[in-house]
Amino acid sequence: MKIAILGATGRVGAGFLELALSKGHSVKxxxxxxxxxxxxxxxxxxxxxxxxxxxxxxxxxxxxxVFSALNTDQTTTLTEATSHLIEEMTNQNITRIVTIGTAGILESRAEPGKLRYLSSESRQKVKFAANEHAAVYRQLKHSSLQWTIICPTALINGKKTGIYRYEKDYLPTNGMKISVLDTAALGYEAAIHNLFLYHRVGIAY
Incomplete structure (x- = not known):
């Protein structure tokens, strides 16, 4: 399989890149x-x-x-790039994309009908990054692509354990942290095995 990676020098993107290469895939x-x-x-x-x-x-x-681990960097890079991805993937008949989001765009348990970052569950005062990720969610949701968004809680450095919890559209209860490498691993599994089509996926220990 040939995989395109965006954000390959970031923490999750670099982890995904190493995993994909170790499994014998071709990567751009x-x-x-x-x-x-x-x-x-x-x-x-x-x-x-x-x-x-x-x-x-x-x-x-x-x-x-396609796998995208682009960060917002307090700019509109994420939404602009996603717009181009959707258009070019459609032009080139590529259907599958997995992206890395944030736990803030998962559904709120405390306030049903709201995203976590807009609910009482959020402690973030600055919401620019979450707004960008929410916009990407809407872009993908309204596209014709087969999308999945992996939504980690607080990312930490650490080993790939392979032992974590995940849940479609919600953050696992009491999830507080997750390693960069375990996040990359779940993204890899979703991309290679077509898991979690049309869902956000919360991941945490």
Whole structure:
């Protein structure tokens, strides 16, 4: 399988990249600038901006599935890139995308009908990033793509344990943290095995 990765130099994206390569997949990784990582027979590196539609078109050529771990960086990069992804995936007949979101865009248990970041469950005063992720959720929900959004709670560094809880559209009860590598692992399983189609997925220990 050939996988396109956006956000490949971020924490979750880098974890996903290593896992995909270790499993023998071919990868096209979009990076904003050159890094120490070198291209190989398995890895093609595309240098460019995710907000540029031509760059996205180049990234997606001849791939089977898309994985996006883009951050917001307090900009509209996430929503702009997702708009380009939806258009170019449709143009190139690619249907499957898995993205990394945030637990804030899951359903609230305390206030049914609200997203967590807009409910009493949220402790965040600054909601820019959550607003961007919520906008991506709406973009994907109204697209024709087969989408999944993996929504981790507080991300921590640590080993891949393989022992975690997940739930469709909700954060597992009392979930407080999850490692970067376990988040990447669930994203990988969702992408490769077509899991959780048309759902957000909360993940936590």
């Amino acid at each position: 990784a979009l990076m904003r600038k050159p890094t120490r990582r070198k291209p190989s027979s398995q890895l093609e590196i595309i240098i460019g901006d995710a907000k540029n539609q031509e760059t996205i078109a180049t990234l997606l050529k001849d791939v089977d599935v």
